[in-house]
Amino acid sequence: RAPHKRLGVAIVGLGRLTLNQILPAFSQSQLARPVALVSGRPEKARAVAAQYGIDPAAVYHYDEMARMAENREIDAVYIVTPNGRHRDHALAAAQAGKHVLCEKPMANTSAEAREMIAACADAGVKLMIAYRCQYELLNLETARLAQSGELGAPRIIHATNTQVHGAGDQWRIRAALSGGGALPDIGLYCLNGVRTMLGEDPIEVYAQIVNPVGDERYAEVEETVSFTLRFPSGAIANCVTSYGAHECKNMEIRLEKGSLELENAFAYQGQRLYVAQLRDGREQMSEIRLAPKNQFTLEIDHFADCVLNSRTPHTPGEEGLQDHILMEAIYRSAREGVPVKI
Ligand code: NDP
Structure with missing residues (x-):
């Protein structure tokens, strides 16, 4: 991997936090950039993609996350959907071989949190919880x-x-x-x-x-x-x-x-x-x-550094499980x- 390569991130869920905080925070990041979007509203997703210079072909529906495996631009996903969807979206991302940054709370229950930790470990991908x-x-x-x-x-x-x-x-x-x-x-x-x-x-x-x-x-x-x-x-x-x-x-x-x-x-x-x-x-x-x-930028850069340089996140899945x-x-x-x- 070239040393200057920035982490390519697919953002999952285009709600308020993504639009108002996370996408703007990426523009200040030196280590990561948004390269794909996952959304239930394709028209909105295409408009957001155009605004942030994301390839319109890299817009996915939640049901199509398995297809992300074919997109080598995507190194990781950032899950920003309702809490009760985090587990499924994390499992789909891990199965597609993508590292996972997941919004807090990690899931709905400790049982779901354990499933997410196991799925990411099995897939050999990193899991970090976004405790900004x-x-x-x-x-x-x-x-x-x-x-x-x-x-x-x-x-x-x-x-x-x-x-x-x-x-x-x-x-x-x-x-x-x-x-x-x-x-x-x-x-x-x-x-x-x-x-x-x-x-x-x-x-x-x-x-x-x-x-x-x-x-x-x-x-x-x-x-x-x-x-x-x-x-x-x-x-x-x-x-x-x-x-x-x-x-x-x-x-x-x-x-x-x-x-x-x-x-x-x-x-x-x-x-x-x-x-x-x-x-x-x-x-x-x-x-x-x-x-x-910007604390979102600091958090995203830490995650990118962990993936790019094989480090363990400061707030891994176990931190979310404990909560x-x-x-x-x-x-x-x-x-x-x-x-x-x-
Ligand atoms: P919003 O309601 O604004 O957005 C959630 C988005 O998730 C929707 O826009 C939608 O995106 C997608 N989605 C997928 N499935 C569903 C569903 N069944 N019902 C509703 N939306 C769905 O929520 P927030 O952006 O405020 O919160 C998202 C996550 O971020 C939560 O886990 C929350 O706890 C966390 N959060 C963290 C904050 C922080 O400071 N770290 C602050 C605020 C929230 P689309 O239309 O693209 O499909």
Whole structure:
């Protein structure tokens, strides 16, 4: 392979995330480029292909993903369809011999996540889950500081991801396509975020679910989840996610000798990191500033680097599986009203 070759990616699903974030992020990538599209709407796909200089012959329907095996321009796929479709699309891509980058949540269940890991391993292709915050620079700096010992040990984390969900019958409120409500969609950022900040996995979860009475949007999936995670180090995380509360995407870590506040931790942009530190008995406040970079581009470039240079992704399928195991424990705790050991 020529050293300058960029990874050729087929994007699967032309919804909001693909059109508004992912395709624009590719234009800033040095290592990857979109070379094919997979969509249920051929006319729209052809228009998007023309806009991004993609060969119109490289537009596929979901049923035709096996044909991608014949297209040597396609090295990998980026799956951006509803959660309940990820497993089938990942299996189809692996069978066609293509590496897989898959949006979060990885699937609907841990069983599906395991099938995806096995299929990619059998096919000898890489599997990465698109946990964009793990590639965002101020999130990385927060995790580094939390684990460095400079502020003592982390004791308490608060993570909030809330937004007000519009009306309408979309896949996010249909359990078969979403696997759940606010938890897998946006609460996952709290869950994965606190695991990343602490660099360890919880040993116990305790959760409560609240749904507005009589609201048909929440007949199949949940609106609000509050969950507590207890970690082996003794740290405790309080997380809350909701489709029904004014937007907040912040994370706060209280350590023995200071605190870290990451504003807009889970947003596409606008992260701000404030550090409070005890020095000689006095509290000093500072803000850490870094030149912002598009986190989708950083994530795509990491995936491309892993494929092109035979490296293991920082967020492999096992990372997605672990979150599914934890989300299943969160649902069980809420259902049974008791803490659940992992
Ligand atoms: P949209 O509803 O905007 O788009 C989903 C697309 O999937 C559709 O446009 C359609 O593409 C395709 N699709 C295939 N099968 C179906 C189906 N049965 N019902 C509906 N659509 C279908 O969703 P998003 O773009 O917001 O989300 C897509 C994925 O990305 C999800 O897994 C979500 O969790 C994840 N996501 C991640 C974010 C992040 O920050 N990392 C943010 C937002 C979403 P087509 O018309 O081309 O067939």
